[in-house]
Amino acid sequence: MTSRLEHEIGEQPEVAARLLDRMLPLVGDLRDHLTSRGAEQVLLVARGSSDNAARYAQYLWPARAGVTVTLATPSLTTVYGRQPEVSRQAVVAVSQSGRSPDVVAVVEQARAAGRPTLAVTNDPSSPLAEAAEVVVDLGAGPERSVAATKTYTASLLAVAVLAGVWTDDPSDPDQLHRVPEALGESVTRASGVEEAADLVAGADRGVSVGRGLNLCTAHETALKITELTGALVAPFSPADLMHGPVAAVGPSVPALLVTPGEAATASVLEAVPELRRRGAPVVLLGGPTLDDVHRVGLPSTADLAGWLTPLTSVVLGQLVAWRAAERRGVDVDRPGDLSKVTLTR
Structure with a gap:
């Protein structure tokens, strides 16, 4: 169903x-x-x-x-x-x-x-x-x-x-x-989602990293994984991660890096060597293929101008969060006894 x-x-x-x-x-x-x-x-x-x-x-x-x-x-x-x-x-x-x-x-x-x-x-x-x-x-x-x-x-x-x-x-x-077609391709043809979901589903905490236009994607991906799976995922820019919080990263703490074809991605990728040194499972949401790094990829038909990449990048985060939650046995429509609308004052 x-x-x-x-x-x-x-x-x-x-x-x-x-x-x-x-x-x-x-x-x-x-x-x-x-x-x-x-x-x-x-x-x-x-x-x-x-x-x-x-x-x-x-x-x-x-x-x-x-x-x-x-x-x-x-x-x-x-x-x-x-x-x-x-x-x-x-x-x-x-x-x-x-x-x-x-x-x-x-x-x-x-x-x-x-x-x-x-x-x-x-x-x-x-x-x-x-x-x-x-x-x-x-x-x-x-x-x-x-x-x-x-x-x-x-x-x-x-x-x-x-x-x-x-x-x-x-x-x-x-x-x-071009956005509607790119979203359709992202939803139906993203690769590597299941492997990334396995990594996320087995962890109780993690980090999500993005910069510039896709800092929002890092925050939204962290929110989706946290509310759907119950695992606490914290969002950071790469600079903020390296200024102390990276100490909490290790073999049981996956790192999801938002890395589309956009100018800020180069500095996000600079975090990969340190994350790998600490033994953290690393997942790239978009971007290049690197050794010993999991990648959730988009088909070329989903390519957008750099300033529009948050639209397709976040779909990758949604897919990983959804599949990871199902692996953890969560009712994804009613996770964590949450309400749809939160009335903040």
Whole structure:
């Protein structure tokens, strides 16, 4: 019997195609809104998997268009009663459910201050959608499995399309239109998943490593494995890993390295010799083939421009997490007695 999780992983290409059809024609209107009222910078607010999508925007939008992006700290609003300074900023919230009270509170205060606000959500009738002036509906359909998959890649794709608000690169639509096919190839033709899942399933802790545009992928892969398997996987950049936490890595602690064809990958691969010296099982998510290193690979038909690689790289992490959880006997649709929506304040 197919799990909801497996079904939703398989829906990702179709979700992406629908989102592009709806969203690309709106880029001009979104540009007018997000750059109105003297907005020169962007404040991003999110939680959970959506926070990982926001990490992508934190790298992508400055890299592609030079716009300054910061991540909000919602507890300043909900715990300490301090409103962030947003006088020069547009505020973009990413929340799949649209029901996190702290995310909603930041948007409400920004809108009350007269700032441009935009919500990226899978529920256009949610409190977040009501709080924001403009809504981008992910249109992914109901996501019933606890682990977010199709709503996460849809959020990444929305972030990628929004990069067009601040840049007029004529190649962007052509590259974006390749995403649904690449996702389909990633879901159905990834190699090495079962071997990597064996390594992960046998461990109770691990690390996930990525940098730059794919730091979000390291965080999201760690989250997926942790919530689905119950094994604690911690995300790091390679520099942060080497500044102390690498001491916890060894033969029983696998390391998953996010290594697509993207500029930041070279520095991630620099961690491999030290990880191997410590006896850690190393898994590359994409990238080159190395001796004594397991690789989860994508077919060449899934190749994307470097700035879009988080969309396909994270599918590899999803597949490994799903298969590892099944090996551990987990009900992947209801892992760890978790709820689908967490209401943080």
